[in-house]
Amino acid sequence: MNRFGFSLSKGRQINYDTNDRSAAEYVIAGEPSLLACIECGGCASTCTSGNFTSFSLRQLNILLKRGENDSLRDELRKCMLCGKCTLVCPRGVNTRNVILLAMEAFNKSQDYAV
């Protein structure tokens, strides 16, 4: 089998059928402006935390929406809630509230991996 490079590791595909999107739904219910995000990265570019750590709010938004929740709980801890991202967002996403609600969602449920 190895001749073809196959292994038993978890596939890299985003499994949109089975991924758990309930954290995203929780955040969107409380902060519908997240729906307007266009993944421009303005928030991540201005983010003090993102310049020194792997944190990107843009990436967090999309991973959350895709139900790729592994790692998000840890990522969220890197945000300092300074609100700079809210100032630059061209789509008027209330980014700070997105983060707060995401933290809340992960605190409420231990199901979201890691």
Added chain:
Amino acid sequence: MIMAGSVIVIGAGSAGMEVSGVLARSGVSVTLIEKTANTGGHVKNWHHLFPDHRDGADVVSYMGVRAGHKLVNILTGTEIRELSRKGGKFHATTEGGSELTGDAVVVATGFDLFDCSRKEEYGYGIYDNVHTSAELEEMFRAGRLTTASGKEPEKIGFVHCVGSRDEKVGNLYCSKLCCVTAVKQAIEVRKKLPRSKVFCFYMDMRMGGASYEELYREAQEEWGISFIRGKVSEAGEMIDHRIQVKVEDTLVGRPLKLELDMLFLMAGMEMSEAGARISRIAGLKTGENRFLLASDNHYGSNRGNVEGIFYAGSCTAPMNITETISHARAAATEVIDYLNGINLK
């Protein structure tokens, strides 16, 4: 058919000039009013045009020929103060106090370029080496593309969507032309300065016009222009007056910083002040984007909410020159129907 009748056309850019010429050739007397000292609108400030880099002056001279008819009376340096309708005729009073009458009115007030100093984080008007896309055309025309200190720039950046698609400045819409303008200008910079490196920072590449996508590809393949997907969050001036931009390279997923010798901001299109004034004076409805609101999205784009007042060109939405000229011709046919008493809504 030879028509009688008279029409007041407000604005002598490409839309106003085209509509005036078409009406005049049908026998309609036109008073073409222009608030500035010259006809030709924005096009006359453009050195070269997309997608084929033709000389903007070509289009200006075309417009002059089209509107150069004995039935077109051009009044430059003239603005309208009042506009009302009495007994089926429109009466306009100019700022200078003259009275004009017409059986119909065409609004062709065009657009204004977004004032880039409103996006303070990009430093326009504060840093010496940050300019607008319109200013780059002036530099091309003057044949001089240098930094503020007179050096040949080596690294040049373009920021897309300045004043468009941005809730922070109250413009939710896409100005539609700035992506292709950036691509065109980026190529021209590379042609003029073969040693230069050029970067375009975009959120989406909107290449929806004839030959736009091809131009984009040419920019990549022939001119090596780098396209980086991310919204520039800020630009800062370095001690040597170069400009450092901050952006997330969203496709890599990491923040990126880059030092540039010059930065150009792709200014969006906004409803013109002149158009906003006419809309107030004449009670014309405007949309959420502040442009004049069409009576119908599919077949009413030359008409609004006041009978006898027609719209031509980018006073209704961002448009390129091709679309503006077509829209102006369409406005003329609507006016002719109206003057003939035909009113098919």
